[in-house]
Amino acid sequence: MTYCIGMQLDRGLVFMSDTRTNAGVDNFSTAKKMFHWQVPGERMITIMTAGNLATTQAMISLLRERSVTKKDRDPSILHETTMFQVARLVGATLKEVIAESSVNGQQSAEQFSASAIVGGQIKGGEPTIFLVYPEGNFIEITPDTPFFQIGETKYGKPILVRAYDPQMAYDDAVKLLLVSFDSTVKSNLSVGLPFDLQIYEKDSFEAGRILRIDEEDSVYQAISSGWGDALKEAFQHLPSYKV
Template sequence: MTYCVGLRLDRGLVFMSDTRTNAGVDNFSKTRKMFSWGVPGERLITLMTAGNLATTQALVSLIEERVKAVGDRDPSILRAPSMFQVARMVGATLKEVIADSAPVGQKSDAAFQATVIVGGQIQGSAPTMFMVYPEGNFIEVTSETPFFQIGEAKYGRPILVRAYDANMRFEDAVKLLLVSFDSTVRSNLSVGLPFDLMIYENDAFEPLLERRIEQEDAVYQSISTGWGDALRAAFEHLPTFDL
């Protein structure tokens, strides 16, 4: 399985993904699920994937091929005039990969499904983010839905819903994501470290920070331990139910 989150803040965008893949209860490996393409001073586009590994790898390979030879292989996300058009291209490519991979009669919601978060900024418009579904359609972040999760979303969602604030600093957003990811890792073996992190600040057209967070990372370990202790302390201070 997978866990990826994209947050839209007033200051920019924050992306985080895990790297675990599995082919059984005792067969785990690591693979990158976050990818970025850009033109300095003009655009930066980041994509995160969840779902069938063969499907997501084929999707990224097709996008990469069209990016590397933009003069010969349109459409390319590096030539799209807007992030909306980028989302359309990614959706069409995902739908194409699923259709090519599936046997006759296979549906997009079956074995070859994948879901994608794509976000970034193109000069002349504001940063934004989309969730792209296996059918190729997509939705955009809004003030009511300011973050997207794909993969194993349920364990890490409660902290995001309760603590997210569009005005928060990047540092606090990363802390929030680490708590969300730690909750997910502790609840589901198919999600695991290391985590890939990318922070994008409005109008920069290049990453503010790209980093891989390993199991032994001191900040992650402190947050993981501190969050567990804080939950236990909060539980102890709640009113007791009288029988």
């Protein structure tokens, strides 16, 4: 499994992904799942992936090669004119990779399946985020659904729903993401530290802060242990149900 969140704030976008990959619980390792492309002053695009690692790495490599090899430069993630076109490109590439691996039809297609979160901003447009499905189609973030999750989405969702606020500062947004990731890590072995974090400031057209947060991080530790205590205390203050 995997856990990635792409979140839209009034002031920009925040992305966080875990780094654990596994083929069975007896075979796990660490792999980056967050990638970005930028043309400073013109575009910044971040992609996070979940699913079969061979599929997602092939997709990222194809997108990269097509953006650096001269003769294959078209279609290129660095030249699409809108984020919508970028999402189409990512969807088409993802679908192509899955189809290539799936010579044995539907069942093997599922085995090689993957999905992606694609976010960023291209000059002339607003910052936005897309959730790209293995079939190549996608949905765009809206104020009603201001964040997308992929991978193990359930454990960490309730706190996102309760505490999200579009006007949040980045510090608070990162705290919220860390709480959501921490709840997930505590419940599912297939999601693990370190976490990759990226912040994109609206209209900056370049990658903002990029951080890797590991288990040694003192603020993460304080949030993780503090959240357990805070939950217990919040729970104490609720009315009891007399039975």
